[in-house]
Amino acid sequence: MSSFGKRTNAGLLVLALAASFHSPRATAQAQSDMSTTAPHPKETNTDDGWHVAITPYLWFSGVHGTVGALGREASVHASFSDIFSNTDIGAMGVMEARYKRVLMPVDFMWIKLSDDKALPIQVVALSIKAKMTETMLTPKIGYRIADGKRVKVDVLFGFRYWHLSTDLSLQPVQIRGGFSQSASWADAVAGGRIEAALSPKAFVLVAGDAGGADARSDYQVGGSLGYKISRKVVLLAGYRYLHVNYRPNGNAQFIYDVNMPGLVLGASFNIK
Numbered sequence: 520m521s522s523f524g525k526r527t528n529a530g531l532l533v534l535a536l537a538a539s540f541h542s543p544r545a546t547a548q549a550q551s552d553m554s555t556t557a558p559h560p561k562e563t564n565t566d567d568g569w570h571v572a573i574t575p576y577l578w579f580s581g582v583h584g585t586v587g588a589l590g591r592e593a594s595v596h597a598s599f600s601d602i603f604s605n606t607d608i609g610a611m612g613v614m615e616a617r618y619k620r621v622l623m624p625v626d627f628m629w630i631k632l633s634d635d636k637a638l639p640i641q642v643v644a645l646s647i648k649a650k651m652t653e654t655m656l657t658p659k660i661g662y663r664i665a666d667g668k669r670v671k672v673d674v675l676f677g678f679r680y681w682h683l684s685t686d687l688s689l690q691p692v693q694i695r696g697g698f699s700q701s702a703s704w705a706d707a708v709a710g711g712r713i714e715a716a717l718s719p720k721a722f723v724l725v726a727g728d729a730g731g732a733d734a735r736s737d738y739q740v741g742g743s744l745g746y747k748i749s750r751k752v753v754l755l756a757g758y759r760y761l762h763v764n765y766r767p768n769g770n771a772q773f774i775y776d777v778n779m780p781g782l783v784l785g786a787s788f789n790i791k
Contacts, residue, residue: 567789568618575612576785578628578759586699586776588685590776602780607631620663622673628655657708657790659728671714675728679737680705681763697714702773704733704765720747724757734765743783754789 557616579599586595609630617621632651684701710728718724722745729738743757758781765775 570617570790574787580779580781587774622661626657651687656680670715706732706737751789755785
């Protein structure tokens with residue numbers, strides 16, 4: 520074979536090798552090898568950062584127990600319908616901020632009641648009007664010790680602040696008479712909550728706390744069923760039981776020893 524033929528055959532061999540390396544099959548194989556050996560980018564945790572939720576709710580609570588003031592005490596048994604019929608205005612809700620596993624919930628309840636009862640002997644006045652205001656504020660801080668996809672467990676510490684005031688006045692308003700009494704106290708509380716998923720959208724939540732300081736005892740337990748209708752809105756329905764026994768210094772100047780059980784309905788809005 521001539522030198523020209525040898526050079527031609529060598530050129531054809533080089534072209535064939537180049538074509539094989541640039542064929543689609545070779546290119547795909549090379550990309551597969553590169554994807555196998557190249558490091559994957561680090562996945563980011565979407566749960567990091569701040570999260571804020573606001574949960575307005577309605578607590579269908581009754582009041583049962585003993586109340587007293589100025590050396591007098593009486594048994595009280597009022598259903599939710601009794602309380603609701605005498606409610607002037609009120610507000611209930613929870614705001615919770617969370618940063619990673621640190622939790623900061625604040626529970627707030629404020630309600631104002633009034634009633635007007637006719638006097639059996641209408642000599643000095645026609646009736647007596649009673650007004651009652653109750654405020655309860657419970658700020659806490661906690662830590663999520665378990666943060667699984669199906670189960671979450673939180674421990675919480677804080678205090679519960681109470682303010683109660685009662686005002687009795689003779690009617691009509693031109694007549695002077697009556698009295699008012701109020702009390703404020705705060706109790707340290709500690710507790711926790713467990714959230715367990717039932718499905719991708721439904722879950723059950725159980726929570727409670729207990730403590731005391733100014734009050735002899737102060738505790739609550741509750742549970743609710745939640746349903747996520749969207750990423751930002753969750754519906755809640757459950758039950759809540761709260762007990763407080765406030766008798767300062769063992770005297771009867773102001774007594775508030777009551778149980779407050781009732782159903783709870785609410786909705787949670789994730790604003791961040």
